[in-house]
Amino acid sequence: MISDKSPFSQSMLDAGNVYIISNVDAEQIFVWKGKAASVDEKKESMKIASDFIKKEGLSRHAKITVMSQFSETALFKMMFDNWVSLNAQQGLGEVWSINKIAKVAKVDFDASTLHTRPDLAAKHQLPDNGSGTVKIWRVEGSDKALVPRSEYGQFYGGDCYIIFYSYQPRGRQEHIIYYWIGSKATADEVAAVAILTIGTDEEECGGQATQVRVTQNKEPPHMMLLFGGKPMIIHAGGTSRIGGQTAAASTRLFHVRSGFTERCRAIEVEAVCSSLNSNDAFLLVTPNESYAWAGLGASETEKRECKELAQTLGAPAPEDVDEGSETNAFFDLIGGKMTYCNQPRMENETVSPRLFECSDASGNFVIEPVVGEWCQDDLNTDNVMMLDAWSAVYLWIGRESSPNEQSRSQQAAEDYLNSDPSSRDNSTPIYKVQQGSEPMSFKGFFQGWDHHLWAN
Incomplete structure (x- = not known):
């Protein structure tokens, strides 16, 4: 069925099957696994979803979200007309039950249900505030290795990662697994991360997690909230695995930009002047010192996060450098002064590109x-x-x-x-x-x- 509206009804989902539902315009693929679906069907669902992306000619950044029956995300529910959750409270206290008739006690309306409004969660893709528990693995060949908690939030472009998140939005435990694919990861590990994610889902929560495929630089806002207030750091290429680390360059430049959640992403870029951008902040790290360069349009959050970033990287406390006050010595560190994007957006501009x-x-x-x-x-x-x-x-x-x-x-x-x-x-x-x-x-x-x- 193809439609520009939400044509589906909840009754179309049979607990004995697996379904793929797509929002092609938003490049979102949902895989829904019924409780009574066979093990083979569940295992094949990720492969079929990946083949669907290729068949429809979607971007390699298309997001695949896998969920089990009764663990549906708010964004998925928005694809259906009048979705009713299991035991969901409605109005003055009616409780809906799926496929059964129940005796229902009338209770006062629970105002806390307002915090789980599907329309708001869908708009910003924020199931919660990121204060739950997090566990992260790095893919190593066909296996995975736990990442030390001190390194949470740091990702390398040559690696793939599995981020397991648990939270309790409505008094019961729910889970999300983000599997992150670095832009320079090997084809073998890109294939392995999807399989390992399915295994992690079964091991950690019996296959009840929502699985989300994430490619480098396309991280959803919610994922940015999972690192204890620290900026998300993306190192250029390389790997963090023991014995396989790529030696970091002597001079490194990180582009720091905040999103609507006020969490920052710091991406390592080429350490040349042309990488600068007047709208944002940058951290320049050299063997002996570091500098927090603030463009004219940089926010206070971005300036502050440069200092947090330096601490996380083990670099010296950065010297503040405002755009327009740079010395020749500063520009010499990044290959000399040259043209860069120096047209800051006006503070009162409200229209997003x-x-x-x-x-x-x-x-x-x-x-x-x-x-x-x-x-x-x-x-x-x-x-x-x-x-x-x-x-x-x-x-x-x-x-x-x-x-x-x-x-x-x-x-x-x-x-x-x-x-x-x-x-x-x-x-x-x-x-x-x-x-x-x-x-x-x-x-x-x-x-x-x-x-x-x-x-x-």
Whole structure:
């Protein structure tokens, strides 16, 4: 069944089967396992979901969430019309029971149910505040190894991780397993992490956990809350496994940016001046000292987190460097002064940037929004991407995009501006940007921009 609404009813889910339900626009795949489904069906569900992503041509960042019957997430429930949870209290005290008739005692309405409103949890993908218990493993070949608690929140691009989270939102234990895939992890470990996640689910909670596939730099807001208030740190490549560590560079630069939860992500980037961005804060670590560089548009949270980041990395307490007050010695540490993204967003600006994908792969020219937090990997080289930065619109031309996509996207951008209900200025500039030749003003919208991603 395909629909632009929520056409499903809860009665369609049979406890003896496994179902795959997708929201293609949001690149979300849900795998629902009925209580009475066979073991083989449950084991095959992840493979089928992965094959579905390839068949539908979805991004490799598409999120797969696996859950068992009666452990459904709020976001999943929003896919159904009038979902009723097991023993859920309604109105003045009626309790609904699934597939049975029960004698129900009338009780006062419990105001705490407001904290688990599916619409709010779905909007921000926040099942709770992250104060539950966390356990993390690193994938090593076909096995997994516990990560020391002192290293929680640090991830390496050459590794894959399993993050097991337990919490009690409604007086009963619930579980989420995030399995994180580094951008430079080996193909064998990428395959192993999905299998090990299923095994971890069975070992830790009898297969009742919600499983969430996460790729590097696409971490959901809730996952960012699980590290005790510390920033999430993503090291460039390498691995943290014992005996396999990659030696860190003598000079390192971390791009620090906060999300709407006020938790920060720190991504290691190339230690050159062109990596700086006036909208954010950066931590520069050298063999003898460290510096917390604050762009004109950096928030107080980002500035503060630079100091926390230095402490976590075991670097000296950083010296504060405000944009515009840098010394030549500072720039010498990052290869000399050169152009970088130095156009800070205004503090009173309330409109968030939006990214769209323009494609004619289906035979028709269509424009689809890229939902959630996006990164450089979301720029599809087969298509044209449109970035609405409010003060300007960028058309990013992928090298493999078709002539039709390139010509139609220009007119589409003009129509987009003219039809904006907020009465946009029709003189808003439209920039056409070629893949590999992006200006700094464009790169600045993508945290941790990799200047060499498309070099080959």
